Amino acid sequence: MADRHTGAGLEGGTILGYPRIGRRRQLKRALEGHWAGRIDADTLAQAAADIRASTWNRLHDLGLEAHDAAIPSDFSYYDQVLDAAVLVGAIPERFAQWRDDAGRLSLDGYFAMARGVDRVAPLEMTKWFDTNYHYLVPEIGPDTEFRLSGDQPALLFAEGLSHGFVTRPVIVGPVTLLALSKPAEGAPEGFEPLDRLDDLLPVYAEVLAGLAALDAPWVQLDESALVSELVPVDRARLLVAARHAYQVLGELAERPQILAQASYAALDDALPALAETPIEGVAIDLVRGDVPTADAPGVAGLRDKLVVAGVVDGHNIWRADLDAALERLEALRPLAGRVVPSSSTSLFHVPHTLDDETSLDPELRGWLAFADEKVAEIVALARAYDGDREGVIDAFEAARAASASRRAHAGVHRPEVAKRLAGLTPADFARAPYAERAAVQADELHLPLLPTTTIGSFPQTPEIRRTRARHNRGEIDEATYREEIRGHIRDVIELQERIGLDVLVHGEAERNDMVQYFAEHLEGFAVTENGWVQSYGSRCTRPSILWGDVVRPEPFTVEWIRYAQSLTEKPVKGMLTGPVTILAWSFVRDDQPRRDTADQVALALRDEISDLEAAGIDIVQVDEPAIRELLPLKRRDHADYLDWSVSAFRLATSGARTRTQIHTHLCYSEFGQIIDAVDGLDADVTSVEAERSRMDIVRDIRAAGFARGIGPGVYDIHSPRVPAEDDVEQLLDIALDSIPASQLWVNPDCGLKTRRYEEVVPALTHMVEAARGERARLDA
Numbered sequence: 043m044a045d046r047h048t049g050a051g052l053e054g055g056t057i058l059g060y061p062r063i064g065r066r067r068q069l070k071r072a073l074e075g076h077w078a079g080r081i082d083a084d085t086l087a088q089a090a091a092d093i094r095a096s097t098w099n100r101l102h103d104l105g106l107e108a109h110d111a112a113i114p115s116d117f118s119y120y121d122q123v124l125d126a127a128v129l130v131g132a133i134p135e136r137f138a139q140w141r142d143d144a145g146r147l148s149l150d151g152y153f154a155m156a157r158g159v160d161r162v163a164p165l166e167m168t169k170w171f172d173t174n175y176h177y178l179v180p181e182i183g184p185d186t187e188f189r190l191s192g193d194q195p196a197l198l199f200a201e202g203l204s205h206g207f208v209t210r211p212v213i214v215g216p217v218t219l220l221a222l223s224k225p226a227e228g229a230p231e232g233f234e235p236l237d238r239l240d241d242l243l244p245v246y247a248e249v250l251a252g253l254a255a256l257d258a259p260w261v262q263l264d265e266s267a268l269v270s271e272l273v274p275v276d277r278a279r280l281l282v283a284a285r286h287a288y289q290v291l292g293e294l295a296e297r298p299q300i301l302a303q304a305s306y307a308a309l310d311d312a313l314p315a316l317a318e319t320p321i322e323g324v325a326i327d328l329v330r331g332d333v334p335t336a337d338a339p340g341v342a343g344l345r346d347k348l349v350v351a352g353v354v355d356g357h358n359i360w361r362a363d364l365d366a367a368l369e370r371l372e373a374l375r376p377l378a379g380r381v382v383p384s385s386s387t388s389l390f391h392v393p394h395t396l397d398d399e400t401s402l403d404p405e406l407r408g409w410l411a412f413a414d415e416k417v418a419e420i421v422a423l424a425r426a427y428d429g430d431r432e433g434v435i436d437a438f439e440a441a442r443a444a445s446a447s448r449r450a451h452a453g454v455h456r457p458e459v460a461k462r463l464a465g466l467t468p469a470d471f472a473r474a475p476y477a478e479r480a481a482v483q484a485d486e487l488h489l490p491l492l493p494t495t496t497i498g499s500f501p502q503t504p505e506i507r508r509t510r511a512r513h514n515r516g517e518i519d520e521a522t523y524r525e526e527i528r529g530h531i532r533d534v535i536e537l538q539e540r541i542g543l544d545v546l547v548h549g550e551a552e553r554n555d556m557v558q559y560f561a562e563h564l565e566g567f568a569v570t571e572n573g574w575v576q577s578y579g580s581r582c583t584r585p586s587i588l589w590g591d592v593v594r595p596e597p598f599t600v601e602w603i604r605y606a607q608s609l610t611e612k613p614v615k616g617m618l619t620g621p622v623t624i625l626a627w628s629f630v631r632d633d634q635p636r637r638d639t640a641d642q643v644a645l646a647l648r649d650e651i652s653d654l655e656a657a658g659i660d661i662v663q664v665d666e667p668a669i670r671e672l673l674p675l676k677r678r679d680h681a682d683y684l685d686w687s688v689s690a691f692r693l694a695t696s697g698a699r700t701r702t703q704i705h706t707h708l709c710y711s712e713f714g715q716i717i718d719a720v721d722g723l724d725a726d727v728t729s730v731e732a733e734r735s736r737m738d739i740v741r742d743i744r745a746a747g748f749a750r751g752i753g754p755g756v757y758d759i760h761s762p763r764v765p766a767e768d769d770v771e772q773l774l775d776i777a778l779d780s781i782p783a784s785q786l787w788v789n790p791d792c793g794l795k796t797r798r799y800e801e802v803v804p805a806l807t808h809m810v811e812a813a814r815g816e817r818a819r820l821d822a
C-alpha cells in the first residue's frame with residue numbers, strides 16, 4: 043500500500059469519534075425494541091448500519107475527507123470498552139454459554155454482559171474518566187484466555203468501503219483496556235489485569251493484521267488511561283507498559299499506521315511513552331492540556347509523527363475561539379512532523395447538531411457548537427492552518443462576534459447574584475454539630491433501627507411520560523397536568539405504605555431528568571429539544587446549558603412534596619439535585635471558575651430547602667451522584683476541586699434547621715477515593731451505590747471512621763434482576779460486619795426510574811422483609 047508508514051492521511055482535519063445513538067435516537071429505539079422482543083437481530087443490525095451510513099455521509103458533507111481515514115468508523119451497540127473486551131475474548135466464565143466453538147459471543151451474550159439476565163450478573167458499570175458516560179468494567183484474571191473473538195473493527199471498515207469511505211477504525215487500546223479492568227473474582231491477591239499485557243498484545247496484533255489485510259491506512263487506539271492518575275495502576279508501571287505495548291505494536295510488519303489517542307487531560311509524563319515508539323501518530327487533548335514546550339520530555343519524538351491536535355472541545359458545547367485554537371496549532375507546528383486539527387475527545391459527549399434545535403434563544407444559539415458544528419470548526423481551522431485564512435475569514439469573524447455577544451449579555455453577569463455571593467461568611471457553610479443534630483432528629487422522626495427508604499424516583503411509566511409529553515405539547519392544560527401528576531404521587535405513596543417503607547418519597551413523576559427539571563425552573567439555564575447524549579447503553583440525557591448567572595424565580599419542588607406529605611403520617615423526603623451534579627450533568631459556562639457557578643446554584647437550592655422546611659418537611663435529600671465524576675484526573679487538582687465541591691454542597695444545605703435531616707445520595711462513586719470529601723459534606727445520612735461491587739464500599743466506610751447515617755445500596759437497580767430476600771439479607775450481613783446497626787440504612791443503589799413496577803414491587807418487598815428480619819435478630 044502506497045502511503046503505509048508515512049504518516050500521511052487525515053488531511054483537512056479529523057474528529058476522534060462521533061455520537062452513535064443517532065440524530066433521533068434511532069439506536070436507542072432499536073435496542074430497546076430488540077430487548078423487548080419487538081424487533082429481531084437483523085432489524086437491529088440494519089438500524090445500526092443506517093446510522094453509520096448517514097453519519098459517514100454527513101461527516102463527508104461537513105468537509106471531512108472521504109478517502110484518507112479522516113472519518114472514524116467508531117460504533118458500539120452498547121459500549122466501546124465492552125466491545126474491546128469481547129473482541130479479545132475477555133469474557134468471564136459466567137457468559138460461556140453464549141460462546142460458540144470458535145469462542146465468539148452471540149449478540150444475546152453481548153447484551154447479557156451489558157445488562158445481566160436472570161441469575162447472571164452483568165459487568166460492573168462505572169464512569170468513563172471525568173464524564174457522564176459509563177463503561178462496563180471488564181473482569182480479567184490470571185486465566186483469562188485472550189483470543190481474537192470478534193471482527194467488528196474489520197467489519198465496520200469494510201462497510202465504510204462499501205459506501206465509498208476509507209475510514210479509521212477506533213478501538214480501546216490494550217493498556218487502557220487493562221488499566222480500566224478489574225481483577226476477575228478469585229484472582230490472587232496482588233494480581234493486576236495489566237500483568238497480562240504480553241498475553242493480550244498478540245491479539246491486538248491479529249486485529250491490526252486483519253485491518254492491514256483490508257488495506258486500512260490507519261487505526262486509532264484509545265489510550266486515555268494514560269492521562270489519568272486515577273486508574274488503579276502504579277503510574278510508573280503504567281508508563282512502562284504503554285512504552286512496551288507501542289514498541290511491540292509499532293514493530294509489527296502487518297499493520298495499519300497507528301494513532302494513539304489520549305483525551306480528557308494532558309499526557310504529561312506519558313508523552314514519551316508514546317512519542318518515543320515507532321507508531322505514526324499521537325492525538326493529544328489541547329483543551330484540557332497545553333501545547334508541550336519544545337524541551338518537554340518526549341517532544342522530540344513528535345518530530346516524525348502525525349500529531350492530531352485536539353483544539354476543539356469535544357466535551358462542551360461552546361463555540362470555539364478559533365483564533366486561540368489556531369494559535370495553538372501554530373505553536374505545535376515546529377514540534378510535530380505534521381499537525382492535523384481535531385476534537386479534543388470523541389464528540390459522543392455532545393449532541394448531534396444545532397439544526398435540530400428550533401426553540402433555543404437565537405442569541406444563545408449563536409454561542410454554541412454541537413458535534414456537526416464542531417466538525418465545521420475543525421475543517422475551517424485546518425484550512426486556515428494550511429494557509430487559506432482568506433477562505434475561512436467568515437467562520438473566524440462569526441466566532442469573534444459570538445464571543446463578544448456572550449460577554450455583553452445581561453443575563454451572564456447579574457449584579458444581584460454577585461452581591462449575594464460576596465456577602466457570604468463562613469457561618470453560611472456550617473450547621474450545628476452532628477451529635478446535636480442527631481439527637482434532635484431522632485426525637486422528631488422516631489425511626490426504627492435499620493430504617494428503610496428509596497433513593498427518590500419510582501418507575502417512569504409510559505403513562506407518566508405521556509402525561510409530561512402531552513403537557514409539553516400543550517395538549518393538556520396546567521390544571522389537568524397537575525391533577526395527573528398528583529395521581530401518580532398518590533399511587534407511589536400508597537405503594538410505599540403497603541410495602542412498609544419507613545421514609546417515603548414522592549417518586550419524581552414530574553421530573554424528566556434530575557438535572558434538566560432543575561434547569562427548567564432556574565434562570566441562567568437553557569434546555570434543548572433534541573440534544574441527546576449517551577449516558578450508558580441506550581440511556582441518554584439532554585444536558586442543560588448553564589450559560590448565565592443563576593437565579594431561582596420561585597419554589598419549584600415544594601408543591602409536589604407538600605402534597606405527598608399530606609397523604610401520609612410517615613416522613614416524606616424533599617428531593618433536590620445538588621450543585622455539583624447540576625454542574626456535572628450540564629454544559630457549563632467556561633467564562634468563570636466553576637466554583638462561582640456552583641455557589642450560585644447552591645444558593646438557589648438553599649432557598650428551596652427553606653421553603654420545604656416552611657412547608658413542614660423534616661427530611662431533605664440533596665443528591666450528589668456526580669461528586670466523584672468531576673474529580674480531576676490529576677492529583678495536583680484534587681484539593682481545589684474537593685474544596686469547591688464540598689463548599690457548594692454545604693452552602694446549599696447549611697441553612698437547614700438542626701431538626702431537618704439532610705440526606706445525600708452518591709452512585710458510581712468509587713467511594714474510597716473521596717471518602718474524606720463525603721465526610722466533609724456533613725450530611726446526616728448518605729446513601730451510596732454498593733451492590734455491583736459486592737459491598738466493597740463498606741470496608742472503606744469503616745476505614746474512614748465515617749460516623750453518620752449510611753445506606754450502602756442493597757438492590758442493584760441497574761439490572762432487571764429482582765433480588766430475593768436472601769440476597770438482600772446477605773448484603774446487610776456484610777454491611778453489619780463493618781457498620782454499627784445504629785448507623786445503617788436500608789435502601790436500593792439508586793433511583794428506580796429505569797425499572798418497571800413488576801421488578802420494583804417484589805424487590806422492595808424483599809428489601810423491607812430482609813430489613814425486618816435483621817431488625818428482629820438485632821433486637822433479640
Ligand SMILES: Nc1nc2c(c(=O)[nH]1)N[C@@H](CNc1ccc(C(=O)N[C@@H](CCC(=O)N[C@@H](CCC(=O)N[C@@H](CCC(=O)O)C(=O)O)C(=O)O)C(=O)O)cc1)CN2
Binds near residue numbers: 174507511577583
Ligand atoms: N442527567 C443525568 N445523568 C445521569 C443520571 C440521570 O438520571 N440524569 N443517572 C445516572 C445514570 N444515567 C442515566 C441516564 C439517563 C437515564 C434515562 O433514563 N434516560 C431516559 C430519558 C430521560 C428523559 O429525559 N426523559 C424525558 C423525555 C422522554 C422522551 O424520550 N420523550 C419522547 C416523547 C415521549 C412521548 O411522546 O410519549 C421523545 O422525546 O421522543 C421525559 O421522560 O420527559 C432515556 O434514555 O430513556 C437513566 C440513567 C448517571 N447520569
Ligand code: MET
Binds near residue numbers: 498
Ligand atoms: C443518579 S442518582 C438518582 C437520584 C434520584 N433522586 C433518583 O432517585 O432517581
Ligand SMILES: [Zn+2]
Binds near residue numbers: 497708793
Ligand atoms: Zn443514583
